Structures are given as structure tokens and as C-alpha cells.
Amino acid sequence: MSAPTETDELQVWVDQDLCTGDGLCVQYAPEVFEFDIDGLAYVKDSGGELLQSPGVRTGVPERLRLEVIDAAKECPGDCIHVVRASDDVEVAGPDAD
Ligand code: SF4
Structure with a gap:
């Protein structure tokens, strides 16, 4: 895995097709992840909008x-x-090295 440096700007997205709806991400970072009414996790913007x-x-x-x-x-x-926002390299997740 190519570890991100502390200054790398990171972005995150969820593949809802594979989401099990268990809520682990919402527990970890409720400012970033939230369930929609379909029971799947989505990300939020910096203003908290789903x-x-x-x-x-x-x-x-x-x-x-x-x-x-x-x-x-x-x-x-x-x-x-x-x-990583600068080069789209996945630093964590299923496609990370
Ligand atoms: S995105 Fe969140 S709710 Fe969905 S499977 Fe992953 S940890 Fe669970």
C-alpha cells in the first residue's frame, strides 16, 4: 500500500452496490458517513449534507x-x-496495493 503522507489531500467514496449496511463506517466517522433511507452508507460534504x-x-x-x-x-x-486527490491513487480500500 502506498501510504499517504500527512499533507496528501484525501477523498473518500462508497460503492453502495457492495454495502452491507452494518454501520461500521458511521460509527467510526459520523461526520463523513451516514445512512440514507435505503439503509446504505453514503458520504457527506463538509457542510454535513448527504x-x-x-x-x-x-x-x-x-x-x-x-x-x-x-x-x-x-x-x-x-x-x-x-x-489521494492529487493522483487518484487508492490509499485504503479494496483497490489499495
Ligand atoms: S460502507 Fe459502511 S455500512 Fe457499508 S459495508 Fe462498509 S462499513 Fe458497512
Whole structure:
């Protein structure tokens, strides 16, 4: 895995097709992840608005980087993708090296 440096801007998205709805991500980082009424997890923007388009990305707040990365590593559906904004390399999630 190509570990992100502390200054890398990170983004995160959820593949709802694989989400099991268990809520682990919402427990880890409720500022970033939330359930929609379909029972699946979606990301939120910096203002706390739920982004309901499947697969849409949001920025990872600096103070929540570890929580979001841990959520991606432990997501039972393997469907949280954390990518480095500068080059789209996945740094945590099923497509990380
Ligand atoms: S941890 Fe993964 S599978 Fe579980 S609710 Fe979040 S995105 Fe869905």
C-alpha cells in the first residue's frame, strides 16, 4: 500500500452496490458517513449534507483521516475507497496495493 503522507489531500467514496449496511463506517466517522433511507452508507460534504449520488466523492477532513482509513480497512463490504486527490491513487480500500 502506498501510504499517504500527512499533507496528501484525501477523498473518500462508497460503492453502495457492495454495502452491507452494518454501520461500521458511521460509527467510526459520523461526520463523513451516514445512512440514507435505503439503509446504505453514503458520504457527506463538509457542510454535513448527504451526497446521494452513488459513488460520489467527498473530501476527508484532516482530523478524521485515521478514522476514515480504519473504516475503509475494516468495512465488511470492502466498499469504502480512500483516494489521494492529487493522483487518484487508492490509499485504503479494496483497490489499495
Ligand atoms: S462499513 Fe462498509 S459495508 Fe458497512 S455500512 Fe459502511 S460502507 Fe457499508
